[in-house]
Each structure stands twice: as C-alpha cells, then as structure tokens.
Amino acid sequence: MSGHTVQGIVIVAVMAAATLLTRFLPFILFPAGKKTPQYISFLGTTLPYATIGLLVVYCLKGVNFISWLHAMPEIISVAAIVLLHVWKGNSLLSIGAGTVIYMVLVQGVFR
C-alpha cells in the first residue's frame, strides 16, 4: 500500500471516529434522566447554524472577490441557488440547478 492510500484510510477512520463521537456523546454523558447542562444544550442549538456559515465560506474561500469578473460564476450560481430555494424550497432542485448553472458558466461563459 502506498503512503497516499494509508493517509486516505487514516482520514476516513478519523471521519468515522468523529461521527461516532458526536452521535454517542449525549448518550454517554447523560444516561437515563440526567439533566443536560444549559451550556451544552445552548451549544447544541446554536453551533449548527454557525457551522454551516463557516462551511459556506470554506467552500468559497478560493474565490477571488477582488476581481469581480473571476468571481462571477460563484456569485451568479450562489444567487440562483438562494433565489430558487427561497422560492421553491426543494433541496434537490436547488442543488441540481445551481450545479448545472455553475458548470455551464465555468465551461462555456467565463473560461
């Protein structure tokens, strides 16, 4: 096995471990009937919102917003997704249409 394969397996193992940890933690920390600390429930309700904000920025971090023309495919596609999703609220439609719009823009229009 190459070093690359090994690192890939470690990354997958780490993803599985993190997922097991977040799914099992509440059941380990608060067995039957024990009251959840307020701070933990506060984190549980607020962190998901903040994290998705972080991830949107993470996905768009490579975009050069100083040169508007280079950022156009991302700006147009994200705007289209937001509008479509506010209007129709169908996740699969918004993701599918947004991706197709982006692909057309980067392959055909702004190449």
Next chain:
Amino acid sequence: MENRERTITRTRRARVTVTIRALKHAFPRTVPVMAGYLVLGAAYGILMNINGFGIWWTLAISVFVYAGSLQYLGITFLTAMVNPVYAFFMSLMLNARHLFYGLSMLDKYRDAGKLKPYLIFALTDETFSIVCHEEPPKSIPRYWVCFWISILDHCYWVAGTVIGVLLGSLITFDTTGLDFALTALFVVIFVDQWKSGHGHRAALTGVAASVLCVVIFGQSAFIIPAMILILAAITWDYKKSGKEIEA
C-alpha cells in the same frame, strides 16, 4: 417438556410477527428519504469516482462514516490528503448538530436494549427528522420501528452512492465544476436554517468570523482560528443571556 418447547416456539413466533409489523409500519415513512438519498448518494458516488476514489472507498465510507454532508466535505480532505488532525476537527464541527439530535432522543431510545448502539450510530439528519416524532401504535415497540427506519435509510444511502460510482465510470462529458454541488448543498442548508427563523445571529456569527479569519490568516489556515472565534462568540452570547435572565 413438550409443553415448554411449544411455549418457546410460540413466543418466538410472536416476536417475529411484531418485528415484521414494525417493518410494515416503518417502510412507508422512509420513502421520501429513499428518493433524497438515492439522488444525493448518486451525486456523491459520481464525485468520488471522478476524483479517483472507486467503489471500495465509497462503499467503506458510506457504511462506516454514514454522514452525508461530512462525506461530501471528505472528498476535499481526500483529494488534498489533508492532515488527519485537521480532518478530525472539521468533522467534529460539522457534526456538532448530532449532539442536539442525541439530546432529543435520550428518552426515546432508553429502552432499546441491544438495538440501541445501532440506532445511535445511524442517527443522520434525515433519519432523525422521521424518528423524532414517530409514535407507533401501542402493539408495536417503538424501537423496532426506529430500527427499521434507520437500517432502511442506511441501505438507501449505501445503494445510492454505489450506483453513483457505477454511473460515474460511464460519464463522458466534461465534469469541470461538478464539485460545486458541495457549495450548493451548504448554501441550501444555510437557506433552510435561515427560513426556520431560528439562529440568525449564530449563522451571521459563523459567516463573519470565517470571513474575518480568511482575511487575517489566509485561506489555508483560517479554519481552526475561525472555530475558536465562533466558540468564543457563542460562549460570550451565552454568558450575556444568562446574566439577563438573572437580572
């Protein structure tokens, strides 16, 4: 002796009947998830395939990680072969919402016995959205219904991703830009959360802290500082709201 054996067979048969009735009760509830998981799973499989990760990678990840948005994000981990420590913290942050699901299911899964570990393992966003308000008739144990919902959803996801890998190897058109599906997924979740009317402050905190950290630390090192900043801002918010309640 013969009598006892007959009783044992009868209890076993009764148990099987209850299990099958639970399956019949569970299946129709999972149909919307089936549609979603087959499509999103297939898109994931296609992306894995065009990034050079074939059927065994996809199958192993879908079976053992089984977390949709993390798996999408994981493609970027694998193509860049990032530091596993970094991958671990990113996964924890993205999965933090599971804590909330777990907290809501503490009581409902309390009596699930030997099914409990699997029920907890398989608690994805979509499965949670069904099982959290599942109230089967008294004659069918809730944990069996939840078990079938969980394992059916898991099968749909695995099947969808494998179908995607197979489709991916047939694709001949230019796939440049297809990975924008990940961005689209997070934008859609962001809009859904925004429309729910909750957490606007936290959502804006997440965006503002991240943008600030990209500007200060650069795009390759902003994640960890952004996480710390977000946690600090939320904790500060919590302390402040606590004081207001006391006052």
